[in-house]
Amino acid sequence: MKLRDIAHSRTGDKGDISNISVIAFDEKDYPLIEAAVTPERVKELFREVVHGEVVRHAIPGIGALNFVMQKALGGGVTRSLALDAHGKCLASALLDLDIPDRAA
């Protein structure tokens, strides 16, 4: 299934750093998301866009992860040549990740 089936997401920006949250609709799905959406996978997914490290913060109390991506916004929101200078659309690409189905 797709991450989008069990999670929602929002992107934020600060300078050249982008952060993307991944939030379980149902907190019961959080362990599945935590296992499937690793910082390595996120870094690989955004290899053309993100040129710095990707760090993952866990917020299990609300069933969420937060990915902080360095060098992700074309040198910074205020000077980027990108159409979406803020990287606001990045969350939608992350939700398209394939993840294993829930165990039957």
Next chain:
Amino acid sequence: MKTIRIGSGAGYSGDRIEPAVELADKGDIQYLVFECLAERTIAIAQGAKLKDPAKGYDPLLAERMQAVLPLCHAKGIKIITNMGAANPVAAAAKTREIAQSLGLRGLKIAAVSGDDVLETLKSGSHRIEETGAPVSSMGNTLVSANAYLGAAPIVEALKAGADVVITGRVADPALFLAPQIVEFGWSMEDWDRLGKGTVVGHLLECAGQVTGGYFADPGVKDVANLARLGFPIAEVQEDGGAVITKVAGSGGAVTTATCKEQLLYEIHDPSTYFTPDVVADFSKVTFTQEGPDRVRVAGAGGRARPETLKVSVGYLDSYIGEGQISYAGPGALARGRLALEIVRERLKLTGVQTTELRFDLIGVNSIHGDALSTAGGQEPYEVRVRVVGRTDSLKEAVRIGNEVETLYTNGPASGGGATKSAKDVVAMLSALLPRDLAKPAIDYVEA
């Protein structure tokens, strides 16, 4: 226990105005906050102030004040806003003029300044955070330097009886934290409560982003009545407990999901959220749906405030030139690709001096790049060519758009809707300043 209600009337400088009027009219609020200052806004406003000393504040200030002042005055709702941008004193004078023209009497307006630390930063041995370079090496490319002030000067102005407090650069959550400090008599070193008050500010500062705006995804996350989106209200108690809600009958929704998305918006390590007033801890926050459009927030905390203030440094970075043109129907993608090839070659041939170039096909790969965009595999019906480049002069930047525009008569068949632009780029970096080097000042005027 004492409870106050704070409304958030704007999430950015260009935001809708009538939801703020709705908050003042039907929100049963005591404070109306407008957060209108994006990172770069103040640097651009600085330019306006240099041209005219009576300008340099938010361009929508007059319109917003016209719309909300009569209701706020009648109901005793206090207004707190960073619409002062580069010139809070002029913004206060303008607000006074509007109040008088509306026949409102007995209105005390405070202007909080002192965030402008450009001269301080130039004279010291301060360094740019991102590059490590000394600020002094940036010479006359420097446009502005504004320290993020905390809640203290707003608290002082409110205690002095101000009905309207207009600031320049202040940390966004501080606009919301200040009334909580005043109303509940919190100590400026009660880190736990300041952390709780900060999470309330963070949830509210983007207005509609917590009430179902920027959330809808049809079929997955449906939100009703977005054209009539209501802006948020925080119902805060003396112990820092809070409920996020909105005006009854307005559009949108306040749910645990909308609150979770906003909690993590523009956050890095959630356990360590730096503000001038407190290092807030959002990592143990919980949300509980208490009723329709009512979500309780709990679990935030805080630690001692940092010894330095973040400074936003504006500088003239470069120039950007851009051109766009569309192709549609059968073969649109191939014609778009050919157009990009032609412009790429023309920029070389004619010797346009660029330091960075980008060739996009809008509708194909302009947002996520080639690797992610090919997933669907379907050819689009229409594409829009976009060529954009960075240059060292406006003259060179103009040449980029020209090379796209000339595709009209010289490029692939049936290109239409060409546009071009060239602009200077004021970009932002940051620095850290010992907090005692920024000295807030408050001026009062009365209507």
